[in-house]
Amino acid sequence: MAERKVTVGSRVGLHARPASMLVSTAAAQPVPVKIGMEGGRALDARSILSVLTLKAKYGDTVVISAEGEGAETALDAVAAVIEADHDAAENGAAG
Secondary structure: OEEEEEEOOOOOOOOHHHHHHHHHHHHOOOOOEEEEEOOOOOEEOOOHHHHHHOOOOOOOEEEEEEOOOOHHHHHHHHHHHHHOOHHHHHOOOOO
16 A cells, blocks of 8 residues: 655645546546545545545645555656645646
8 A cells, every 4th residue: 555645735725626636637547546634534536525525725734545556656646636736827827
């Protein structure tokens, strides 16, 4: 099992747009990816409702995990989405 702590980079947290991107990225991986708040329950990262339920805000630490062949690559892809400041890109700001 591979596990990683990741900091939420979107200034307004994992709201609809970043959550949707995260779910799409997780669904494209060869292994199931789980996501949860530090110390909380791990949820299916392929479920928009699960991701939104976290109510993860900017700067929060989430834990992502995956198991099986391709787990590290899956975590790399999902972590990149979580760490990105999608709001800055959307508004034309550098970030």
